[in-house]
Amino acid sequence: MPLLMPVVLACLLFAVGIFGVLARRNAILVLMSVELMLNAVNLNLVAFDVYLRDQLLAGQTFTLFVITIAAAEVGLGLAIVLLVYRNRETAQLDDLHQLREDDPGPPDVRDDTRETAAR
Amino acid sequence: MTDVLEVALRVALVLGVFLVLPLLVGQTEHKAMAHMQSRLGPMYAGGFHGWAQLVADGVKFAQKEDIVPTAADRVVFKLAPAVALIPYLIALVAIPLGPGVVAQDLDVGVFFVLAVMAVGVLGPLMGGWASANKFSLLGALRTAAQLMAYELPFILAAASVAMAAGTLSLVGIVEAWEPWWLIWQLPAAVVFFVAGLAELQRPPFDMPVADSEIIFGAFTEYTGLRFALFLLAEYAGIVVLCALTTVLFLGGWHGPYDDVLGWLWTLLKTMVLAFVVIWLRVSYPRLREDQLQRLAWQGLVPIALLQLALTGVVVVART
Amino acid sequence: MKIPGAGLAKGLTVTMRTMTKRSVTQQYPEVKPELPPRSRGVIALLEENCTVCMLCARECPDWCIYIDSHKETIPAPPGGRERQRNVLDRFDIDFSLCMYCGICIEVCPFDALFWSPEFEYSELDIRDLTHGKDRLGEWMATVPAPPAHDGHGVRPKEVDAALKALDKPARERPARKPAPGPESEDAG
């Protein structure tokens, strides 16, 4: 098999992942796009590992590690997203700009501090 | 040409097992549960003690109207039963019946079966979300929560026996099995079986389909054949779980005259375990959500980890 | 000492023990149930005994007995005079109303009503549950024979009287055969 096949596939997947991260507003969709990019990297690692006949199997081993880290990342990321959703009732990344300096803000942006104090 | 024939034969065998054993388990459940409740169970269909009840059920399901709710996500809704059922069919491929009687001896057998079973759980999730019904959604949420809790002890327990045998191949595990493992791997066996029951959402772990609370969970909106497929998936899941427990922990085909009767021992052990599944269903009430989570995280996971440590120590000491 | 899991094992033994016992299910259409004596299935009418006294209809708590009749004059026998008697035209019991209390049978002074254990008379139309006197008469065939007297029970007064009469010297009374109690007409 030409080495180019898996490697180009990985590049394409990575590009799609970049597009997803940049173009999506929903936090969970962004997480999914990150997963796509991680998969592209994994595919690359495995392809080169097989291509080079690595005696230490570094590529596949690190693929396993990346998969593990991805699972941890999704777990943590989702915990954060759920927390944000719980407090703001939205998972849209564009709406999370309270730390921005001098934010006139659309009128429907809620003042989080006053809201919770009122509770 | 003979290769093609052999493959076809193996596939046919797996398909036959897949179609017969779940029905057998279902019929056993009908009758055993009935007698445990001082009833007789089905007595009419087929004449002798209602042996054809499930065939009749199948015919009935096939005749029913296939309804998709208006607000449902049609494609996902229709796809969900297949997603729930097919993984169990694929999982059966790797399970050995007797010495040399296996559809495909895989190097990563245990892993393969566990991975494929993990895909099967997407079915209820998809169905529950796509039904556009709040009870279905609740059922799907409960399914997801339950799966995340029980997947870990399930795999840890399987890892213990794989470690003891020094291989992930199911055939290899059975070949390495010795009777004293029954004691040595007992905690892992119990953890595996219980966690597997929870993954299948069988009572007493049937929170996700609890019919007295959320109607029928993710399957509420399903009718006719699609509903039947979900039910079949449940019983196929029982068969796969019991066969897997047999192969991993009860020594598979080991028994008297196992070079000839091996397949019989495997089937017998599987059916005994399936009976235990039914027995547990009749005996215990449904666990509450907090009890469910507590059992997984405070009971099964520590036991599985301890078992893993014990297995490691024994394996290292023996070599 | 409390063994962990003892409760779980107990639950399992209960179900297992139940499984080995005979189940209590009655396979009704194939196997007829063994009804206890004096089962209240349906009410049968012995038309000849009915004098249209209307007691049953009046005592019925939910008024489910309908009786119509007319008077008939019997031509005078030679040397006698004409007599009138009641003739039953209609005797219906609406079993959709009947609550099987059995009061009508208790109050009937002439033993025209009986309990029959037959219970298979369901209908698709509720109106068909009103049985006419012909239908009620047909049930008479299913009325079981009255149970024999309990040997330890109190003897009927008639038997006592007859026995007392038997004890007296035969010459004081004209010889008469005492009727044995249980076979007397009013036993049922």
Next chain:
Amino acid sequence: MTVVEVMFALLGVIAVGSAILVVTTQHLVHAALWLVVTLGSVAGCYLLLSAEFVAWVQVLIYIGAVVVLLLFGLMLTRAPIGQSDDLDSPLGQRIAAAVTAASAGAVLVASVVTSFRGERIDLSDDRVAGSTGDVGAAVFRSWVLPFEVLSLLLLAALIGAIVLSRRDVSAGPAGARMGVVDEFGEIAEADGVVR
């Protein structure tokens, strides 16, 4: 083209196609389900590259755990059935994203094509490059230190997730800010706000 290459090409097309659907579909849950297809076909690619173990780990962890988690998250954030209009950024940002992605992809593809044209992966012999035994030996002989570090990282992530999702961990101002209403009460309240 051998059979393996044809199958790989097919799987690649499926993977890229479903990946594009993941990032463009307007149905939240469909995105997760298309992700399953992508991950599955990437697993198939691993199998064709004879990395068996990695392939099944991919299925078990990604589809069995990660996607279930994602679906769980989607359901908890009330993914609606049907199209949602607010998944994508404004058009300008999307165009910019597309340009960025396309140029990144073009650069990457161009560079790998110039570097590795004509190179072939040798899959002719029957040796499995990633059998369980080989991978196991590699992980626990050569890479045992990263493995241990990874386990530590996982533990940290576990604790982090627990701390994030529990509300009774800190009684300080931060904990008070999060509120002490239980989850279902909170959701009911959110209902009132949104509708």
